[in-house]
Amino acid sequence: MNKTELLGALALCAFSFLAHADEDSLRIGIEAAYPPFSFKTPEGNVSGFDYDIGNALCEEMKVKCEWVIQEFDGMIPSLKVRKIDAVLSSMSITEDRMKSVDFSKKYYHTPGKFAMKAGSVINDPLVDLKGKKLGVQRSSTYDRFATEQLEKAGVVVVRYGSQNEAFLDLASGRLDATLADIVNTDESFIKTPAGQGFALTGPDINDPKYFGRGAGIAVRKGDSANVARLSAAIDAIRANGKYQQVMARYFAFDIYGE
Incomplete structure (x- = not known):
């Protein structure tokens, strides 16, 4: 060679x-x-x-x-x-x-769900959340849904780099509600000490246009x-x-x- x-x-x-x-x-x-x-x-x-x-x-x-x-x-x-x-x-x-x-x-x-102070009721998010501050994770499907559906109805959408940041602000009173995956919200917030006094509320959020398959x-x-x-x-x-x-x-x- x-x-x-x-x-x-x-x-x-x-x-x-x-x-x-x-x-x-x-x-x-x-x-x-x-x-x-x-x-x-x-x-x-x-x-x-x-x-x-x-x-x-x-x-x-x-x-x-x-x-x-x-x-x-x-x-x-x-x-x-x-x-x-x-x-x-x-x-x-x-x-x-x-x-x-x-x-x-x-x-x-899994579907999405709102979390708010226990006792809060959401029948129609477009009506019941008008004027309130809603936290979502930036670039998530929940961000897109909130931007195209809720923000236009007068909901104040606040975006975060991670969902945990939104949970922290909800617990401290800087938010009125957050929207995220039902399992993530329940396991990492509602069932923790920080989530005491909060609950899942409102309809399941699972529109295929936004949340796919x-x-x-x-x-x-x-x-x-x-x-x-x-x-x-x-x-x-x-x-x-x-x-x-x-x-x-x-x-x-x-x-x-x-």
């Missing part, structure tokens, strides 16, 4: 190694501030339903999960610039988001390979019982939905 052939062979080996390394790992964006779906333990480790489901999916696909923690509103931009390969952070599958990214099939589906795993537009293997892995862990094992750690009901 001459020098040129040797260099070519080495280059090919290096390329094959890198390609194989990419196939053996998946960089996944997660917020880690949305309990019980994703949060940090007192020791600083990431935990939660999203995190555990992601690890189960990676195990099924025989790839290594490389978790990238960041704020929710930076997830899709990070996908586009290839900082991450997927978003597994309770991101709802909506028509608006599907203009920018592709999704796996859903891995759970449940939470899925987002990937770059056109990444059909990851859509296919992630969807297949979701089916597989539901069939072999791993999904149910993870779900039982966090919920006493079937969060997958209809």
Whole structure:
């Protein structure tokens, strides 16, 4: 083998190694501030339903999960610039988001709900929340719903980088209400000491126009390979019982939905 052939062979080996390394790992964006779906333990480790489901999916696909923690509103931009390969952070599958990214099939589906002082009644949010301050997480489906439906009806919409910030302001009296996922609100606020004196109220908020078909795993537009293997892995862990094992750690009901 001459020098040129040797260099070519080495280059090919290096390329094959890198390609194989990419196939053996998946960089996944997660917020880690949305309990019980994703949060940090007192020791600083990431935990939660999203995190555990992601690890189960990676195990099924025989790839290594490389978790990238960041704020929710930076997830899709990070996908586009290839900082991450997927978003597994309770991101709802909506028509608006599907203009920018592709999704796996859903891995759970829950409605949204308002939280207010216990005893507060919401029959019609457009009427009963007029003039009141409502907190939502920035760039979430709840932000879009509040902007297009509630803000136009006179509701004062206050946006936050994380849902936990909205809960803190609700507890301190700087908000009249917040709108978020029913499970997140109940588990990470209502059932905690900070949520004493508050309750879930009003109708379920689940308009498909805004909240889509449940939470899925987002990937770059056109990444059909990851859509296919992630969807297949979701089916597989539901069939072999791993999904149910993870779900039982966090919920006493079937969060997958209809």
